[in-house]
Amino acid sequence: MSDKQKKELRKILIALGVFIVLMVLDKTGTWPAVFGDRWLSLILYMIPYLVCGWPVIRKGVLGIVHHQMFDESFLMLVATIGAIVTGENSEATAVMLFYQVGEWFQDYAVDKSRKSISDLMDIVPEYANLENEDGTVETIDPDDVEVGNVLVIKPGEKIPVDGVVLTGESMVDTKALTGESVPRSVKAGEEIISGCINGEGLLRIRASKAFDDSTVSKILELVENAAEKKSHTENFITRFARVYTPTVVFAALALAVIGGAVTGSWMTWIYRACTFLVISCPCAMVISVPLAFFGGIGASSRNGVLVKGSNYLEQLSMLDTVVSDKTGTMTRGNFKVTDVLPAEGVTREELLRKAAMAEGMSTHPIAVSIRNELQTEIPGIELSTNAVTDTDNITGQGLVAVVGGKKIYVGNARLMEAHGISYVPDGDPAATVSYVAEENKFLGTILIRDEVKPEAHDVVMAMKNVGVRQFVLLTGDRKAVGEAVGNEIGADVVCSELLPQDKVAKVEELLSDLNPEKQKLAFIGDGINDAPVLTRSDIGIAMGSMGSDAAIEAADVVIMDDDLTRIPTVIRISRWTVGIARQNVIFALFVKVLVLILGALGIANMWAAVFADVGVAVLCILNSMRLLTIKKTI
Amino acid sequence: MKKKFKCEIDCANCAAKVEDAIKKIDGVNDAKVNFMMQKFTLDADDARFDQILDEAIKTGRKIEPDFSVAK
Numbered sequence: 001m002s003d004k005q006k007k008e009l010r011k012i013l014i015a016l017g018v019f020i021v022l023m024v025l026d027k028t029g030t031w032p033a034v035f036g037d038r039w040l041s042l043i044l045y046m047i048p049y050l051v052c053g054w055p056v057i058r059k060g061v062l063g064i065v066h067h068q069m070f071d072e073s074f075l076m077l078v079a080t081i082g083a084i085v086t087g088e089n090s091e092a093t094a095v096m097l098f099y100q101v102g103e104w105f106q107d108y109a110v111d112k113s114r115k116s117i118s119d120l121m122d123i124v125p126e127y128a129n130l131e132n133e134d135g136t137v138e139t140i141d142p143d144d145v146e147v148g149n150v151l152v153i154k155p156g157e158k159i160p161v162d163g164v165v166l167t168g169e170s171m172v173d174t175k176a177l178t179g180e181s182v183p184r185s186v187k188a189g190e191e192i193i194s195g196c197i198n199g200e201g202l203l204r205i206r207a208s209k210a211f212d213d214s215t216v217s218k219i220l221e222l223v224e225n226a227a228e229k230k231s232h233t234e235n236f237i238t239r240f241a242r243v244y245t246p247t248v249v250f251a252a253l254a255l256a257v258i259g260g261a262v263t264g265s266w267m268t269w270i271y272r273a274c275t276f277l278v279i280s281c282p283c284a285m286v287i288s289v290p291l292a293f294f295g296g297i298g299a300s301s302r303n304g305v306l307v308k309g310s311n312y313l314e315q316l317s318m319l320d321t322v323v324s325d326k327t328g329t330m331t332r333g334n335f336k337v338t339d340v341l342p343a344e345g346v347t348r349e350e351l352l353r354k355a356a357m358a359e360g361m362s363t364h365p366i367a368v369s370i371r372n373e374l375q376t377e378i379p380g381i382e383l384s385t386n387a388v389t390d391t392d393n394i395t396g397q398g399l400v401a402v403v404g405g406k407k408i409y410v411g412n413a414r415l416m417e418a419h420g421i422s423y424v425p426d427g428d429p430a431a432t433v434s435y436v437a438e439e440n441k442f443l444g445t446i447l448i449r450d451e452v453k454p455e456a457h458d459v460v461m462a463m464k465n466v467g468v469r470q471f472v473l474l475t476g477d478r479k480a481v482g483e484a485v486g487n488e489i490g491a492d493v494v495c496s497e498l499l500p501q502d503k504v505a506k507v508e509e510l511l512s513d514l515n516p517e518k519q520k521l522a523f524i525g526d527g528i529n530d531a532p533v534l535t536r537s538d539i540g541i542a543m544g545s546m547g548s549d550a551a552i553e554a555a556d557v558v559i560m561d562d563d564l565t566r567i568p569t570v571i572r573i574s575r576w577t578v579g580i581a582r583q584n585v586i587f588a589l590f591v592k593v594l595v596l597i598l599g600a601l602g603i604a605n606m607w608a609a610v611f612a613d614v615g616v617a618v619l620c621i622l623n624s625m626r627l628l629t630i631k632k633t634i
Numbered sequence: 635m636k637k638k639f640k641c642e643i644d645c646a647n648c649a650a651k652v653e654d655a656i657k658k659i660d661g662v663n664d665a666k667v668n669f670m671m672q673k674f675t676l677d678a679d680d681a682r683f684d685q686i687l688d689e690a691i692k693t694g695r696k697i698e699p700d701f702s703v704a705k
Contacts, residue, residue, distance in 0.1 A: 059699050066696040072645065107644070114670060224671050238650045287646040287669075294670045 002111065008104050015052035015097055022048070023090060038087060045089040049080070053096040070245045072281045082274035083606060086267045091606045095278055102614025106287060109621040113294055113628055123176045123195035123216050128160035129153065131204065142211040153203040159196045162214045163205035165189065170201030177219070178304045178561040195219070218552055222306050226297050229309025233581045234289045241282035248596070252276035255600060268602065275599040278609035279592050288584035288620035295627030296577030305570045306558040315539050316557070316574035320519035321510055322468050322567075323533075325503075326475035326482065328526040329543055330489055330564075331450040335365040337373035338431060342444035343424065351444040352377060355436045358401035358408035360388050366434060369448050394418075398434065409437040416442075431481075450481075455564050456489040462568035466575065469519075472510065474503050503533045511538075522557075524567065530554075541567065577627060584620040591616050635683050636664075640704040641674035643667055648698040655697055656690045665690065674703050 001009070022044055026035045035041045050057075053076075060077030068074060076099055083092035128142045129152040137152050142160040145151065150166065153159055159172070171183035174196045183199055186192050192205055195216040211217060230238075252273040259269030293310035300307045307313050327333050342351045352374045359367035374381060390402040397418065398411015409415055416423045416435050423435050423442045431447040460471050473491040475482040475498065482496030495506055511521055523530070523537035531554040534540030542555035543562060552558050559566050595612035598604035643649045649669035656665040656676070664677040678686040687705070694701040 062699045068697055071697075072647070103645075110670070114672075224668070224673060228666050228668055228675075238647075241647055241650070283645045283647045286650065290646060290670055 012052050015048035019048040042089050045093045049093045052100045075277045079274040079277035086271040095610050098610045098614050102617050105618050125158040125160040145207050149207045151205050153198045155200050157198050159194045161194050161207045161211050162209040163207045166204045168201050168203040171199035173197040226309050229311045231310040231314040237289050241286050244282050245280050248280035275606050275609040279612045281613050285588040289581045291624040292581040295624050299573050299627050300570050303569050304560045305566050308556050312556040313574045315520045317578040318520045320469045321521045323472045324524040330456045331452050335369040335448050336451045337369050338449045339447035343442050346443050355410050357403045358410050452488050459564040460490045466571045588616045635680045636677040639674045642702045644700050652694040652697050655693050661686045
């Protein structure tokens with residue numbers, strides 16, 4: 001609670017206390033001489049009225065000066081004065097009092113949800129420890145860190161800017177950035193991202209970016225700007241408010257004039273008009289929608305998903321088609337040996353070792369995967385590369401290396417055929433097949449596959465459960481590979497052998513089949529080379545992009561770590577958010593219209609009007625705040 | 635030039651009204667009054683930026699007397 005709020009609350013409570021005492025005395029008829037007299041009672045009721053209503057009166061008067069006829073304070077002022085004129089002193093005070101209670105509550109709630117967003121802003125580092133050239137350390141503002149500066153990060157401190165670790169080793173907590181609760185280990189030579197919290201070790205890092213360009217600043221800016229990209233619902237309600245208030249005010253005027261002129265009982269109709277004025281304030285509706293979306297964006301952030309605008313959150317709730325890239329998104333993007341099929345009389349180990357020797361220190365994914373497999377099979381094995389005397393890479397076939405004086409062939413069928421080696425063909429279409437031979441002797445086959453992420457299938461199913469109609473897998477890979485992966489994860493459609501530009505065309509084709517108003521298309525990619533597709537889709541979702549500026553830039557929704565399960569979670573959050581925003585709008589409109597009608601008929605009094613304004617606002621706010629309690633759902 | 639300021643604005647509807655009014659000021663390319671974040675963004679002509687900023691604040695105050703911007 002801020003100081004201003006405390007002060008306001010005190011005033012409201014004092015006014016409320018005085019008001020209750022007055023009401024009790026008034027209604028029990030203790031002082032008939034005082035309360036029977038209109039003027040004396042007015043003076044008494046003016047005490048709580050002025051205590052709590054002063055800011056409203058001030059603003060209302062300023063509203064007149066500045067010709068702001070539809071200002072909330074001005075309308076409240078007119079309505080309460082109207083009530084006083086018609087002799088309803090206690091109601092006038094009550095309206096002012098409860099209006100202020102509502103305003104206070106609104107303020108408090110908004111503050112509260114703002115704070116829950118800024119818990120995310122906890123990632124903001126307050127200082128940096130700069131190590132000077134002479135070895136002394138001074139504390140400076142993160143803004144003053146220059147690229148190339150050496151910074152010391154003590155245990156428990158936040159990493160102020162993006163950088164590279166020079167010395168030290170530690171586990172860093174990335175929870176605030178990614179939602180991932182398992183700390184990540186960093187050591188010398190590795191990159192480190194601002195906003196993480198250092199664990200037990202002491203780190204020295206070299207700043208590679210200034211504070212403004214660091215991940216932390218980027219993320220903060222995104223979150224701040226997210227509220228500016230408005231949802232349809234929000235735009236609708238702001239536009240509606242622009243029409244609503246003048247309409248109700250003029251209706252009030254008409255009611256007083258026509259009603260009074262026809263029946264002659266002016267006071268009754270002025271009182272009814274005043275109830276209209278109380279209901280004419282639009283703030284309850286106007287605040288309830290952005291508050292809901294704000295809560296939704298906050299809930300997503302806490303789940304490690306940055307949604308760049310309320311509009312994207314709204315679109316996520318209408319998701320019909322999800323298109324995903326294969327490599328690096330649904331698969332790990334690293335190749336792994338899945339089958340080792342030695343020929344007769346050859347051991348697994350021999351086959352793997354010979355292939356690994358021939359591949360040498362190559363960084364080609366196939367070479368790396370064969371080496372890794374050998375390492376897991378025989379931990380601690382050292383491959384001497386000295387034995388390799390000659391290596392010849394043959395594009396599109398494989399390689400031939402001379403190891404210990406003998407020629408080793410590692411490659412595809414074409415390589416075997418080119419050298420007249422008889423081999424046992426393998427039919428697995430989804431794998432990259434490497435045949436291995438020594439001189440003319442076939443040693444066996446090694447099958448290598450890109451590993452499908454273990455959670456991919458569950459995630460596709462979970463997306464379907466939350467309402468996604470079709471899941472389309474796009475890949476530049478061969479058809480057989482694409483289909484195999486598609487089957488494994490449960491894709492509805494697989495499109496293979498696509499060039500990058502074909503992916504855009506494919507997405508456009510899919511988009512043309514959808515109803516642009518109601519059915520949205522999302523593309524999931526790694527954000528590195530899918531920028532055009534990410535932009536073309538209704539919602540571009542970038543994966544595993546913590547620290548990748550390009551991805552954060554191009555995507556609308558950024559999954560901070562590599563965890564696919566966050567996608568169904570954010571879809572669910574979006575649906576919940578949109579649901580709450582709608583409930584608020586419909587509820588607020590319904591109550592307001594109902595009370596307007598009842599007020600015109602003289603059934604609803606000003607108490608009901610205050611409820612329609614303030615009560616509804618409070619209920620809508622409470623409804624929206626439910627979103628702040630969402631935890632991870634999968 | 636585009637600049638962001640911390641601001642104080644009390645209600646969502648006033649924020650929308652203030653934003654609309656500031657957008658209409660001559661020399662303002664774009665303006666945003668972000669109620670949830672309490673941020674005011676002004677995009678205006680470089681040469682007269684300070685002058686436009688003052689005018690924007692004045693306009694905002696007329697609509698919402700409690701509108702204030704931390705320069």
